[in-house]
Amino acid sequence: EAEVAQSPRYKITEKSQAVAFWCDPISGHATLYWYRQILGQGPELLVQFQDESVVDDSQLPKDRFSAERLKGVDSTLKIQPAELGDSAMYLCASSPTGPQQFFGPGTRLTVL
Amino acid sequence: QKEVEQDPGPLSVPEGAIVSLNCTYSNSAFQYFMWYRQYSRKGPELLMYTYSSGNKEDGRFTAQVDKSSKYISLFIRDSQPSDSATYLCAMSVIDGAQKLVFGQGTRLTINP
Numbered sequence: 118e119a120e121v122a123q124s125p126r127y128k129i130t131e132k133s134q135a136v137a138f139w140c141d142p143i144s145g146h147a148t149l150y151w152y153r154q155i156l157g158q159g160p161e162l163l164v165q166f167q168d169e170s171v172v173d174d175s176q177l178p179k180d181r182f183s184a185e186r187l188k189g190v191d192s193t194l195k196i197q198p199a200e201l202g203d204s205a206m207y208l209c210a211s212s213p214t215g216p217q218q219f220f221g222p223g224t225r226l227t228v229l
Numbered sequence: 230q231k232e233v234e235q236d237p238g239p240l241s242v243p244e245g246a247i248v249s250l251n252c253t254y255s256n257s258a259f260q261y262f263m264w265y266r267q268y269s270r271k272g273p274e275l276l277m278y279t280y281s282s283g284n285k286e287d288g289r290f291t292a293q294v295d296k297s298s299k300y301i302s303l304f305i306r307d308s309q310p311s312d313s314a315t316y317l318c319a320m321s322v323i324d325g326a327q328k329l330v331f332g333q334g335t336r337l338t339i340n341p
Contacts, residue, residue, distance in 0.1 A: 159332050159333050162329065208273070220275075221272050223270075
């Protein structure tokens, strides 16, 4: 069964350092999402792509976060510089046409 | 006030019990209603989704939507220890973007 792939699964970094997360969506899924999930809370959308175009990045802290999906397939989310409050699970999801979104295993980020 | 409210629990019930999980919401424009299951340190897994009001059944799981009350429920019959997880409700507006708004999640434990 096809799955969304994410790497790394875990990342520990010091504040002010740069970090990057990678996502490979399910083949054929045109829509890709990045969510942030703080412990004990539900996921919150950071950015949504339709193919290579950004559809919604209204909740992305653009002073430090960036996301790209250059060829409309895999995607990278970057944080520079990382802050203590960025510690969370970063989830990637993809979707075919319709409302269903399929999530990857996530990257758990710890900022020291 | 959050758009989607969900009691975080924790909820602990004996094996075989019927479990009821609930969410309320404030945005009457929500059209799709979903339930995700999330095991510890994993990504959310889509259990069921419904469109507009009504019931939907899948095995031991039943989802109900009452749009007039802005209230959705997930029932689990004959609960099993393997059902122990965090259950997240999520909703979306049909605006072409299918942005999901999640509840906080309810942590459920089924005791053998």
